[in-house]
Amino acid sequence: MKSFILKRAGASLITVFAVICLNFLIFRLAPGDPVKMMFTDPRVTAEQMQEVREKFGLDKPLGGQFISYVQRLAHGDLGISFWQKKPVTRVLAEKIPQTLILVITALGMAVILGVILGALAGWKTGTRLDTFIVSASLAMYSIPSFALGLILLLVFAYTLTIFPLSGMSTPASGLTGFGYLKDVAWHMVLPAFSIVMWYIGEFVVLTRSSMTDVLGQEYITSARAKGVKESGILWRHALRNALLPVVTMTGVNLGFAVAGVIEAETVFSWPGIGLLTYEAVMKRDYPLLQGIFLLFAVSVILANFVVDIIYGYIDPRIRVGE
């Protein structure tokens, strides 16, 4: 197990390094001069631009620039955000908790609901219920979550005014403790729902196919022969084994999950990394965008690593196969 973890950790580190290289290359090899993109004001003179170039080391050869980029990264220095005039690391750190709350809530709900619905569909394969669950989740899965988010926003926030329009809490409400938590939860309903509806399809389809595989196995027949109740077979015998592929998919799909967060946060102005991404795009804040990409990529790699380890614990065949 130890060598398995070390191997995976090594592979993840190499991937992180590759991401750093890619991130560096995309922003350096881009057509156009980064300094000219930064200062569109015609009053900035050529000498001032040259000064900035020297200050950021942009006049040095690419190799030297890369080494100093990696050195600064190692010290947690991601540069200065053009727009907020603050270190990118600080801007990101302020937004991470809000995004984590939203992602964990939405992903957790999607997994639970998706597994239950998928298990039901797989259990009742070929029935009306199955067809309905599968086509509905396919449709939900293909609808971009920002489109669904906009509909939810227009219907439940603007028209019916049941839920708040934007943000994470009521401004200047003075709420504390439990009241504040309730307020945040209330603000989270719509963004979380738009993400859940998008993720859920994946889990439904996956659990369903894995469930149909498991139900064909002999131990299910033998459990039936022993007189185990049908509900016992479904939840205890079949679902337990059908869950293995679901665990892996959760990891694999985190990269995809990031998109849902960016979309939902933008539509509902939820103050996390996703909304920050949108603002950075609108302000063309390249250092911030670079930092955001690095943050998303590294978190996905990290999450995949964790899922791999968990999977190694659950299913010993994975470890032996290495």
Place this chain on the structure above:
Amino acid sequence: MKDFVKLLFSHGMGRMGIFIITLFLFASLFAPYLHTIDPHKSSSFENMLSPPSTQFWLGTDDLGRDIWSQIIYGSRISLTIGFVAAIVSVVFGTFVGLLGGFYGGIVDDVLSKIVDFFMMLPELPLMIILAAVLGPTIWNIIFVVSVVNWPTTARIVRSQVLSLKERPFIEASRSIGASDSFLMFKEILPNVVPLMFAQSVLMITLAIYAETILSFLGLGDPSLISWGQMLHFAFESGVMARSLWWVMPPIFAICSLIVSFTFLGTAITDVTNPGYKEARGL
């Protein structure tokens, strides 16, 4: 081929998908004849944000531009980007998968590592930084979408090629002195084509989605009005809730086009499944 289309029509999702896609194809082909005006043309002040009328079937936006025309012409953008990006990413992915699967060894190792790396990256952030850095033109959007989507095809084609190259007909061909490129492109490639076709439908869906979300986030080509861009303008205008005729049509168009491609893709996967014909009694 005729048989295949017939099978697709026997599938409920397939039928619905084909029907809606045909509608959009029709709209984009005959756009000038469908009660449209230049979607970029602003009208006079009193026609700004006007609700649906006989003159403007779906009303106008904040610059007085006709929504109906924007929707109809927008289908051209979505379909073009969808088809072109799908072809580019499927062709490139197939080429990589073919090379890796056929040669094996170090070539395959290196290519597989690259594919794994790209599949690990979060797609949307990668598309965002590429589009932001390269600049928002329609060709860059197509490039960005293809960069993100080719690896899945490469992976699927590779595993198909691995099993194909062990088949006797390849061995036979090789023994009479066929060159590597002949084996790859004349013997193996034709057997991968059905897979490429199914993969293309999936890629079209992803490409349409990608263009829409990039445009919605403000990275669309400023010289074109796509559905995603309509939503971007509406969202930024702050009057979205008071002008539902402006927001609802693009949302509806995006959802129905994407869902119908997804349904078509599902139908193709189902229909090519060997058990399908028997289950239907065909």
